[in-house]
Amino acid sequence: MSVRILVAVTTFFIGTAFFNAGTYLFGQEDPHEEHSSEGTETGSHDEEFNAPEYILDHIADSHEWHLLTKKDGHHVAVPLPVILYSKHSGFHLFLSSKIAHGHSYEGFQMGHGSIRVENKKGETVEKSLKGKIIEVDAHGELVEAGLPLDFSITKNVFMMLLSVIILLWVFLSLARSYKKMGVSEPKGLAGFIEPVIVFIEEDVAIPNIGEEKYARFMPYLLTVFFFILLNNLLGLIPIFPFGANVTGNIAVTMVLALCTFFITQFSSSKGHWQHIFATPGVPKPLLLIMIPVEIIGLFTKPFALMIRLFANITAGHIVVLSLISMIFIFKSVFVAVPSLAMVLFMDFIELLVAFLQAYIFTLLSALFIGMAMPEHHHD
Amino acid sequence: MTGTLAAIGAGLAVIGAGLGIGRIGGSAMDAIARQPEAAGKIQTAMIIAAALIEGAALFAIVVAMMGN
Numbered sequence: 001m002s003v004r005i006l007v008a009v010t011t012f013f014i015g016t017a018f019f020n021a022g023t024y025l026f027g028q029e030d031p032h033e034e035h036s037s038e039g040t041e042t043g044s045h046d047e048e049f050n051a052p053e054y055i056l057d058h059i060a061d062s063h064e065w066h067l068l069t070k071k072d073g074h075h076v077a078v079p080l081p082v083i084l085y086s087k088h089s090g091f092h093l094f095l096s097s098k099i100a101h102g103h104s105y106e107g108f109q110m111g112h113g114s115i116r117v118e119n120k121k122g123e124t125v126e127k128s129l130k131g132k133i134i135e136v137d138a139h140g141e142l143v144e145a146g147l148p149l150d151f152s153i154t155k156n157v158f159m160m161l162l163s164v165i166i167l168l169w170v171f172l173s174l175a176r177s178y179k180k181m182g183v184s185e186p187k188g189l190a191g192f193i194e195p196v197i198v199f200i201e202e203d204v205a206i207p208n209i210g211e212e213k214y215a216r217f218m219p220y221l222l223t224v225f226f227f228i229l230l231n232n233l234l235g236l237i238p239i240f241p242f243g244a245n246v247t248g249n250i251a252v253t254m255v256l257a258l259c260t261f262f263i264t265q266f267s268s269s270k271g272h273w274q275h276i277f278a279t280p281g282v283p284k285p286l287l288l289i290m291i292p293v294e295i296i297g298l299f300t301k302p303f304a305l306m307i308r309l310f311a312n313i314t315a316g317h318i319v320v321l322s323l324i325s326m327i328f329i330f331k332s333v334f335v336a337v338p339s340l341a342m343v344l345f346m347d348f349i350e351l352l353v354a355f356l357q358a359y360i361f362t363l364l365s366a367l368f369i370g371m372a373m374p375e376h377h378h379d
Numbered sequence: 380m381t382g383t384l385a386a387i388g389a390g391l392a393v394i395g396a397g398l399g400i401g402r403i404g405g406s407a408m409d410a411i412a413r414q415p416e417a418a419g420k421i422q423t424a425m426i427i428a429a430a431l432i433e434g435a436a437l438f439a440i441v442v443a444m445m446g447n
Contacts, residue, residue, distance in 0.1 A: 203423070304434030311437050360430050367427065 013158040046373065051325040059245045059317045060131060061156045063110070065238060075100070078240065080158055086135050086148035086247040097150075099133065106137050108148070113143065156252065159244035163230045171226075200225055204363050208370040217369055220263060224256060232313060232354030236347060247357075248313035257306035260365040265298075268372035275374070298311065301368055305361060312357050316350045383444040392439030399411040 065078035079097035086092065089107065098105035111129030132152055135143040152159070174190055186194040200221055205214040231246040246252055274280070276294040279287070323346065326339045407425040411418045 203419070207423070216403060300434075304431075304437065307437045307441060308430065308434060311440070356419075360426060363423070363426065 049325070049328040051322065051329060054325060055318055055321040056333050058321055059248060059314055061244070061249060062131065063133070063152055063154055064100060065155055065158070065240070080155065081153045082108075082133065083151040083153070084133060084148040085151065086143070088135060088143050088148075092148075104136065107137065107138060107143070108133050110134075156245045156246050156249055159234065159242070159246050160231070160252070161247070163227065163234060167226055167230060196225075197222060200362060204359075204366050208363070208366040209373075210370060213373065217263070217267075217366065220259070221362050221366055224259070224365060225358050228256070228309065228361055229354060229358035232358060233351075235313065235317070236350055237356065245314065245317055247309055248317055250310045253306045253309045256309070256361070257302040260305060260368060261299075261302035263365075264301075264368045264372045267369060269374065271374045272372040299328070301364075305364060309357055309361055312353055316346070316353055320346050349353060388443035391439045392436050392443065395439075396432055396436030400429045403428050403432070 063082055064080055065075045067078065077097070077100065077262050079095040079100070082092070082094055082096050082099070084092040092106055092108065094105055099109050103109065111132045111134040113125045113131075114128045132147060133152075137143055137147050170189065170193070174193060177190065185202060201214075201218060205218055205221055209217055228247055231252075234242040235245055237243050276298070277291060279290050279294070282290055320343055321338050323342045327333075327336045403425055407421050410421050415420075
């Protein structure tokens with residue numbers, strides 16, 4: 001059974017690795033062909049293959065879902081809805097295909113290059129416009145009101161909505177079947193999900209939060225665990241509706257870490273604050289050092305949670321994409337064989353990391369929550 | 380030049396974290412070998428300690444990247 005699963009997963013990754021390589025191959029050849037048709041991006045394919053740009057482009061969020069670039073330079077992309085609010089002209093809703101390839105629609109276009117803006121200290125700093133939507137007037141000048149607020153359903157947002165739908169579907173249908181059948185021997189999907197939930201309960205929540213209080217935090221811990229796990233796993237699949245780098249986006253991990261932070265603070269007991277501002281058993285002069293350290297410690301914990309998930313997932317994606325880039329840097333089919341073998345190997349490591357990071361995030365969340373509500377019998 | 384220095388800084392941070400996590404892993408192996416029935420508890424403690432060290436290394440890498 002497990003061997004069969006292993007074979008299936010291996011085949012799948014080999015397939016997706018070729019797919020990964022293939023999407024770029026389409027656009028790599030024919031550097032001499034004339035680009036005459038309108039509406040296509042010209043020029044970029046005459047240049048040398050730029051690995052860092054290709055990699056950063058693939059791990060970043062974007063307004064459209066780029067699938068492949070054909071030989072003639074045409075981009076094939078799935079358009080996603082763009083929702084904008086501009087102080088200048090109010091709300092706008094249109095598809096991202098309207099502003100693709102440098103087109104302008106209702107005064108909006110994709111930004112490129114950078115502008116000089118004054119920051120709060122009065123210094124002028126360069127602000128990159130790459131990947132942002134800008135609003136321009138009839139003369140092509142930037143509108144005074146600044147960048148529009150962007151509520152677009154981008155690649156990452158779309159991916160998150162999709163994973164939320166999957167999670168709701170899985171868990172609601174499981175809940176219904178448990179209601180109907182009662183607690184019995186788990187079958188099918190429940191056979192996979194139930195041990196994980198029991199594991200989170202018995203090995204993560206109870207030892208760290210304590211027998212009496214853990215039940216209140218189980219919904220949060222399970223939500224976070226399955227959300228991170230599913231997004232990590234879907235992020236490894238490079239075929240269309242999946243493969244966005246959600247948990248490798250610092251904004252997403254920041255919100256997850258902030259949830260843990262607020263839950264920790266709002267559920268904390270008196271002992272938690274006593275521990276910070278009047279640590280028991282510490283001489284008075286030392287408190288001068290201890291209080292700042294403890295206060296910084298409050299914030300470094302969620303900060304580390306944020307950075308850890310972000311860095312682990314992003315690093316994994318960068319390594320896989322770098323290995324695929326090797327083929328195009330050396331421009332040789334012979335490099336493809338070891339490169340794809342390495343990609344396969346990395347994909348398996350990533351599979352481990354996907355589970356491990358979801359587990360660590362949940363474990364540390366439970367640990368921080370438990371630490372903030374110390375029980376009284378061990379002072 | 381600053382990019383190179385940042386890369387060296389990130390590398391140094393990773394050396395420290397690598398040594399630290401290596402020691403934790405080695406000690407956990409010793410402990411599990413001595414007391415295999417406590418393997419579960421030791422693994423949990425090991426992962427927590429490794430995660431905290433990793434956190435310190437990630438701070439260093441972020442600082443190195445911001446200095447870039």
